[in-house]
Amino acid sequence: MNSDDLAPGLTLANCAAEPIHLPGSIQPNGALLAFSPQRLLMAWSANCADLVGARPALGAELAALNLPLAAVELIHEAGADLAAGETMPLACEVTIGGQQFDCIVHAYQGRIIAEF
Numbered sequence: 001m002n003s004d005d006l007a008p009g010l011t012l013a014n015c016a017a018e019p020i021h022l023p024g025s026i027q028p029n030g031a032l033l034a035f036s037p038q039r040l041l042m043a044w045s046a047n048c049a050d051l052v053g054a055r056p057a058l059g060a061e062l063a064a065l066n067l068p069l070a071a072v073e074l075i076h077e078a079g080a081d082l083a084a085g086e087t088m089p090l091a092c093e094v095t096i097g098g099q100q101f102d103c104i105v106h107a108y109q110g111r112i113i114a115e116f
Contacts, residue, residue, distance in 0.1 A: 068094040074105040
């Protein structure tokens with residue numbers, strides 16, 4: 001892109017300053033779950049209950065969340081690699097409540113993070 005491609009009044013500098021996402025936020029059409037190495041729920045996004053169809057609880061076991069099998073398998077795989085530190089993102093497509101999601105799972109700083 002060059003400056004000739006921009007609408008009048010826009011510059012590459014103010015485009016670069018525009019946030020692509022808001023830190024600490026989850027898109028409203030997705031959700032985030034964070035697990036301990038033992039696969040116990042440690043944190044979740046505010047819209048998580050809508051995704052999993054149940055109110056999450058601190059320390060809930062992975063099996064209690066009724067997630068699709070493909071997502072559960074990725075969470076276990078990331079957990080198995082957690083001893084090595086951070087893990088590369090793993091991805092699959094899942095269907096929850098009739099909606100299709102990309103599920104991306106990785107481990108970082110002792111947590112397994114699943115994003116839908």
